[in-house]
Amino acid sequence: xxxxxxxxxxxxxxxxxxxxxxxxxxxxxxxxxxxxxxxxxxxxxxxxxxxxxxxxxxxxxxxxxxxxxxxxxxxxxxxxxxxxxxxxxxxxxxxxxxxx
Numbered sequence: 001x002x003x004x005x006x007x008x009x010x011x012x013x014x015x016x017x018x019x020x021x022x023x024x025x026x027x028x029x030x031x032x033x034x035x036x037x038x039x040x041x042x043x044x045x046x047x048x049x050x051x052x053x054x055x056x057x058x059x060x061x062x063x064x065x066x067x068x069x070x071x072x073x074x075x076x077x078x079x080x081x082x083x084x085x086x087x088x089x090x091x092x093x094x095x096x097x098x099x100x
Contacts, residue, residue, distance in 0.1 A: 039072070045089070051072070055088055059085060066085075
């Protein structure tokens with residue numbers, strides 16, 4: 001009786017190495033971070049039972065500006081905007097610089 005199981009050998013490097021070789025690692029990381037932040041704000045909106053219009057009013061900004069903050073494909077986000085959104089939701093922001 002033959003054993004037909006094949007041993008899978010990991011070939012290649014890490015995905016982040018591939019992205020770095022392609023010169024897009026930083027861009028992909030920024031978009032991933034923005035997606036996480038947008039999802040966290042959206043979840044907080046739901047938890048607080050707020051509409052986007054109400055949150056924009058609390059932030060003293062426009063609904064269009066809030067939509068840009070919530071757009072996970074738009075990497076443009078300032079620390080000031082993030083802070084305003086967090087404060088309007090009764091939250092705080094924590095940023096860290098980590099070694100690579």
